[in-house]
Amino acid sequence: MSLIVAKFGGTSVATTDRIKNVAQRLVRMKNEGNQVVAVVSAMGKTTDDLVSMCEALNPNPPAREMDRLLSTGEQVSMTLLAMAIEALGVHAMSFTGRQAGIQTDGIHEKAKIVSVDNERIMKCIHDDGIAVVAGFQGIDHNGDITTLGRGGSDTTAVAVAYGLGADECQIFSDVVGVYTADPRVCPHAHKLDEISYDDMLELSAAGSGVLQMRAVEFARKYNVVIHSRSAFSEEPGTLVKETTMEKSVITGIAHDTSEVKVTVRGVPDITGVAGRLFQVLSASNVSVDMIIQGTAADGLADISFTCPAKDVATAKAALDELLPELGAQEVYVNENIAKVSLVGTGMKSSPGVAAKAFSTLAEHEISILAISTSPIRLSVVVGKDECAKAVQCLHTAFGMDVEEIFEENALSPEEVEAKKNKGR
Amino acid sequence: MSLIVAKFGGTSVATTDRIKNVAQRLVRMKNEGNQVVAVVSAMGKTTDDLVSMCEALNPNPPAREMDRLLSTGEQVSMTLLAMAIEALGVHAMSFTGRQAGIQTDGIHEKAKIVSVDNERIMKCIHDDGIAVVAGFQGIDHNGDITTLGRGGSDTTAVAVAYGLGADECQIFSDVVGVYTADPRVCPHAHKLDEISYDDMLELSAAGSGVLQMRAVEFARKYNVVIHSRSAFSEEPGTLVKETTMEKSVITGIAHDTSEVKVTVRGVPDITGVAGRLFQVLSASNVSVDMIIQGTAADGLADISFTCPAKDVATAKAALDELLPELGAQEVYVNENIAKVSLVGTGMKSSPGVAAKAFSTLAEHEISILAISTSPIRLSVVVGKDECAKAVQCLHTAFGMDVEEIFEENALSPEEVEAKKNKGR
Numbered sequence: 080m081s082l083i084v085a086k087f088g089g090t091s092v093a094t095t096d097r098i099k100n101v102a103q104r105l106v107r108m109k110n111e112g113n114q115v116v117a118v119v120s121a122m123g124k125t126t127d128d129l130v131s132m133c134e135a136l137n138p139n140p141p142a143r144e145m146d147r148l149l150s151t152g153e154q155v156s157m158t159l160l161a162m163a164i165e166a167l168g169v170h171a172m173s174f175t176g177r178q179a180g181i182q183t184d185g186i187h188e189k190a191k192i193v194s195v196d197n198e199r200i201m202k203c204i205h206d207d208g209i210a211v212v213a214g215f216q217g218i219d220h221n222g223d224i225t226t227l228g229r230g231g232s233d234t235t236a237v238a239v240a241y242g243l244g245a246d247e248c249q250i251f252s253d254v255v256g257v258y259t260a261d262p263r264v265c266p267h268a269h270k271l272d273e274i275s276y277d278d279m280l281e282l283s284a285a286g287s288g289v290l291q292m293r294a295v296e297f298a299r300k301y302n303v304v305i306h307s308r309s310a311f312s313e314e315p316g317t318l319v320k321e322t323t324m325e326k327s328v329i330t331g332i333a334h335d336t337s338e339v340k341v342t343v344r345g346v347p348d349i350t351g352v353a354g355r356l357f358q359v360l361s362a363s364n365v366s367v368d369m370i371i372q373g374t375a376a377d378g379l380a381d382i383s384f385t386c387p388a389k390d391v392a393t394a395k396a397a398l399d400e401l402l403p404e405l406g407a408q409e410v411y412v413n414e415n416i417a418k419v420s421l422v423g424t425g426m427k428s429s430p431g432v433a434a435k436a437f438s439t440l441a442e443h444e445i446s447i448l449a450i451s452t453s454p455i456r457l458s459v460v461v462g463k464d465e466c467a468k469a470v471q472c473l474h475t476a477f478g479m480d481v482e483e484i485f486e487e488n489a490l491s492p493e494e495v496e497a498k499k500n501k502g503r
Numbered sequence: 504m505s506l507i508v509a510k511f512g513g514t515s516v517a518t519t520d521r522i523k524n525v526a527q528r529l530v531r532m533k534n535e536g537n538q539v540v541a542v543v544s545a546m547g548k549t550t551d552d553l554v555s556m557c558e559a560l561n562p563n564p565p566a567r568e569m570d571r572l573l574s575t576g577e578q579v580s581m582t583l584l585a586m587a588i589e590a591l592g593v594h595a596m597s598f599t600g601r602q603a604g605i606q607t608d609g610i611h612e613k614a615k616i617v618s619v620d621n622e623r624i625m626k627c628i629h630d631d632g633i634a635v636v637a638g639f640q641g642i643d644h645n646g647d648i649t650t651l652g653r654g655g656s657d658t659t660a661v662a663v664a665y666g667l668g669a670d671e672c673q674i675f676s677d678v679v680g681v682y683t684a685d686p687r688v689c690p691h692a693h694k695l696d697e698i699s700y701d702d703m704l705e706l707s708a709a710g711s712g713v714l715q716m717r718a719v720e721f722a723r724k725y726n727v728v729i730h731s732r733s734a735f736s737e738e739p740g741t742l743v744k745e746t747t748m749e750k751s752v753i754t755g756i757a758h759d760t761s762e763v764k765v766t767v768r769g770v771p772d773i774t775g776v777a778g779r780l781f782q783v784l785s786a787s788n789v790s791v792d793m794i795i796q797g798t799a800a801d802g803l804a805d806i807s808f809t810c811p812a813k814d815v816a817t818a819k820a821a822l823d824e825l826l827p828e829l830g831a832q833e834v835y836v837n838e839n840i841a842k843v844s845l846v847g848t849g850m851k852s853s854p855g856v857a858a859k860a861f862s863t864l865a866e867h868e869i870s871i872l873a874i875s876t877s878p879i880r881l882s883v884v885v886g887k888d889e890c891a892k893a894v895q896c897l898h899t900a901f902g903m904d905v906e907e908i909f910e911e912n913a914l915s916p917e918e919v920e921a922k923k924n925k926g927r
Contacts, residue, residue: 154571
């Protein structure tokens with residue numbers, strides 16, 4: 080008998096018919112002799128609807144209220160799923176973040192899990208029931224509802240799996256697993272049977288929407304095996320775990336079109352200026368990704384960084400206010416960028432990856448706007464309209480192409496992004 | 504400085520524009536020097552939408568899940584209202600039933616408030632804020648969310664007002680106050696400036712949708728003054744309180760088309776049979792209203808009762824199962840009925856009300872299907888299609904008509920009922 084935590088995202092529970100399907104799948108899992116705990120996101124577009132009502136009322140809503148508002152989405156989907164399971168004759172109970180004992184810090188909209196107390200969930204599965212847990216939410220020390228930010232439901236699933244000592248944390252989505260590249264952009268991509276936490280983490284950080292980075296980080300820290308698989312097929316997906324197999328140089332390619340590049344021009348080249356700049360951004364909760372500092376001319380430098388498009392208004396406001404203090408000239412935003420990242424643990428022991436990547440892009444006349452590296456990742460920023468071409472030529476150059484072509488036609492990066500941003 | 508609890512129903516917060524209006528009204532109330540606590544219902548049709556999704560999944564959902572599901576409606580409206588108030592520059596915080604300290608018993612879907620702990624609400628208003636409390640919900644001793652059933656939000660408002668020692672509990676709806684009869688059915692009805700708890704209670708019990716009976720009961724018990732008024736005008740409404748003024752014989756007429764009449768035919772005339780019958784109905788949580796026992800012929804009697812239409816399936820199932828034990832013949836349901844009730848504390852000291860009512864109905868050729876009385880109420884059951892005529896002729900006969908005619912055209916009882924049943 081295995082204990083399985085199964086997480087279903089918003090697309091999988093978007094309609095009552097799909098909720099029925101999920102219920103049937105969970106009941107089948109249980110009838111095969113497993114103990115089952117489900118974690119769910121909000122139904123389809125619920126979150127968007129709530130956000131748009133909120134925007135009509137207050138462009139800067141108090142974070143505490145926003146969290147409470149958004150947390151209702153999962154409360155609806157979890158109760159409906161529990162009802163659907165009961166309708167199949169199997170005992171089920173739903174649990175809010177509070178009832179599932181998911182204690183977080185007090186940072187609204189981006190809370191971090193600090194502890195999990197699974198007492199009520201354990202009782203439910205020992206009573207031969209399926210426990211259904213609301214993803215994305217917890218409570219802080221004041222008893223106020225917090226939400227975990229994007230990817231929160233995946234993180235809830237991994238945290239609950241860890242707390243319960245589950246054998247596997249299955250994360251269901253609308254893709255079959257982790258691919259060498261997004262098959263909607265790169266038709267020759269193929270599915271990986273397994274991937275290491277490190278590679279998965281870099282792919283997630285670099286924009287692969289399959290699994291959320293925080294969830295993978297959590298899984299790595301506590302050694303929870305994640306099984307990324309499709310909600311719409313029985314096919315096995317990709318296992319994310321501590322892997323000992325021989326590493327290929329490059330495991331996969333991720334791309335990300337959700338960031339923008341912000342440049343602060345004419346910054347005096349004085350010690351501490353960059354520190355002050357990023358301190359202010361951090362205080363404004365802007366997630367800075369890549370940082371590029373240009374060479375100083377006349378004692379003036381350009382400092383560029385990339386950040387999520389959603390943070391750009393905050394970033395710009397904070398920096399505009401800071402310009403006089405820094406003695407800098409202006410803040411410039413370029414929204415037409417994409418980041419393409421090569422990821423592979425094997426990269427550490429294989430010199431020449433950067434050289435090969437740059438020459439491949441040059442051959443295809445793709446300009447590189449910025450570069451950033453880690454021991455197992457190489458990211459380049461290119462124009463948004465060249466994103467698909469860059470992914471495809473790098474995928475070919477690093478020998479990852481397969482013969483068969485993914486059945487969906489390749490989508491534009493924007494369509495892919497739109498699909499990706501639906502989930503939490 | 505007065506402390507005012509202001510309750511707004513689902514119609515008043517049905518859209519973001521209406522939520523803005525409510526926010527403005529609350530801020531105005533506060534700027535006039537009052538401390539303000541708002542209690543809200545779910546937005547417009549939210550509850551119906553949730554119920555219909557639930558019905559698609561499970562015709563008999565577990566009550567615990569149902570309560571959790573429905574409670575999300577108020578969590579959405581309360582957070583949106585708090586955001587709208589903040590947008591006007593006034594501090595506001597929303598509180599779930601749990602956070603507002605509304606402790607109930609464990610009867611899901613029909614929970615009763617057992618205690619209120621206003622600590623967090625008090626802190627919010629002492630911090631110069633407007634507290635926004637979710638109506639309709641509380642928590643039981645297990646920490647599970649309970650809902651208070653129909654009229655729950657009014658009850659929440661009165662309970663919170665009592666707990667805070669509020670000066671007034673204003674209950675806003677889409678009518679201007681309490682009328683001598685429903686002005687949509689009886690165009691010559693007029694608004695009452697004040698009404699006693701007893702009269703209000705009987706009117707509510709008899710189907711007046713303006714205030715919910717449980718809320719009035721609670722208010723009477725703890726002497727909370729209710730001010731029933733319109734969300735769409737500044738006009739004062741009706742005060743419900745301990746009144747010492749001279750009583751008119753009849754205060755008002757209520758009607759109710761939401762009940763059905765159930766008849767158990769051929770019940771053996773044995774001691775204890777009726778007791779057993781109503782014991783079973785009570786165990787099934789059927790709210791029995793009027794009871795009519797026919798004369799026994801051949802040792803067999805008919806026992807009829809009225810109950811809410813929503814309980815009729817439960818009632819019929821329970822009684823069908825009981826027929827063999829009782830030795831009774833069959834269960835018959837008549838859905839085409841309406842109850843019309845004359846209410847007035849003055850009735851106690853005025854004989855002849857019944858005689859006058861019966862002769863008035865007879866003059867208008869309206870058949871009486873059943874009669875029930877209390878010291879201050881006389882109810883008759885008539886055919887549903889004769890309901891409006893019965894209300895109108897009794898209103899005239901007891902001298903309550905006014906010259907001016909209520910501006911809305913008279914609606915059919917079904918339309919009125921549909922309007923009435925929207926709210927909680």
